[in-house]
Amino acid sequence: MAASGRVAIVTGASSGMGEGITRDLVSKGWKVAMADIQPNAELARELGDRAEFYMCNVADYDSQAEMFQKVWDKHGRIDALCANAGIVDRSSVFIFDYRGSDKIPPKPDLLCTDVDYKGVVYGTQLAIHFMRKNKTPGGRIIATASLNFVRATARVLKIKENITINTVLPGIVHTNIIPQAMIDALTIFGLTPISTIISAYNKFLDDDSFIGEAIECSAEKHFFVGRPEYANGDISKRAVTVWDPLFKKYHHEPSELPDAIP
Ligand SMILES: NC(=O)c1ccc[n+]([C@@H]2O[C@H](COP(=O)([O-])OP(=O)(O)OC[C@H]3O[C@@H](n4cnc5c(N)ncnc54)[C@H](O)[C@@H]3O)[C@@H](O)[C@H]2O)c1
Structure with a gap:
């Protein structure tokens, strides 16, 4: 996909992998809409008019819709959605603390599902809506994880909308989401650098023959994840x-x- 003039939305762009993907796309001539729940003013300043920040909560459909609409109104095209924003689990389904208690344990906090999964579904639906309106209808959607959703939607999206959807599975990457003590403990086993994630995203951005594929990123390597028999x-x-x-x-x-x- 030739980059010049192309517009990408990167969710979770303020930090970690999203920041890396944003920098890479900008360096290749893409215009990037950085959609995040927290601004990274320094990064936005550094990237100047090649990227713009949109305050957006991906777990809230209306918030994502507003962001997509603003990006569309500004550029009149949306070529790629990098649905990358995410958080970690907020509560324990094992409820070990409630052993021996007669009290009903509190409702699980499923914000992680709202952000990491629903956020991808919301973003995909909105991307379909706007990518249909591109001068050449179609585009690319790449999600960080959400493997089964990507596999389930990919063939219909390609046939009917000229949209490819694929997923990148990160391994353990040294970003703000992983506690430093865990990074320290795991470093000897080898972490996955952000560059492996970026090159996996690029594979899917550059080639529209990938449909519903998953790349597992592990250290410097990419592995295409096979489908179960x-x-x-x-x-x-x-x-x-x-x-x-x-x-x-x-x-x-x-x-x-x-x-x-x-
Ligand atoms: N780092 C890892 O080892 C690892 C492993 C597996 C999966 N992941 C996934 O990779 C993706 C990128 O994470 P990262 O490691 O770069 O972490 P990170 O914390 O550095 O970046 C995540 C970004 O998402 C943003 N975000 C969080 N909630 C949001 C919301 N509701 N709306 C909009 N933006 C929101 C954060 O503000 C942050 O900028 C996430 O989906 C994460 O779940 C990471």
Whole structure:
């Protein structure tokens, strides 16, 4: 994908991998919309008019919609969404502290699901909406993780919208999300540098033949993650193949997948 004039939204751009992806895209001539819940004024100043910051909470659909609309109004195109923002778990489903207690444990804090998963789903839907309006309809969506969502949506998005969606799986990367003590403990086993993440993103940005693929980043290496075998051959396969009448019921048009069951 030739970069000149292209516009990318990078969520979680203020820190870590998002910052790295933003710097890389800017260096290649992309205009980058840095969407984050916390500003990084120094980075925005450094990148000048090649990138602009948008305050955005990816866990809030309206907040993402407002950000997408502003980016569209400013540039009239959105070529790529790097759906990278994320946090770590906020509560323990094991509730060890409640052993022996008669009190009902508190509701789990699922903010991590809201940010890391729902944020990707919201962003994908909004990207589809705006990428349809590009002069040449289509674009690229790359998510950090959310493997099953990416696999489930990829073929229909490519056939119907000329959008590729793929995912980058990071390994352990030294960013603000990982406590320093954990980094210290794991360094001897080898961490994954941000450059491995950036080059994985670039693979998916540069080549539209990848559809629903996942790259596991491990140290300096990329590994394409294979798909599990069907446990019971064609019978298992049929259980996960699109049945077009149901697809049509939900989505109001057929899937156009060549192997869909009519
Ligand atoms: N670092 C790792 O080892 C590792 C491993 C696996 C997955 N990940 C994932 O990689 C992605 C990038 O993380 P990182 O390691 O660069 O961490 P980071 O903390 O350095 O960066 C994450 C960025 O996301 C932003 N963010 C958090 N919540 C947000 C929200 N609701 N809306 C908008 N922005 C929000 C933060 O402000 C921050 O700038 C995340 O999705 C994370 O879950 C990281």
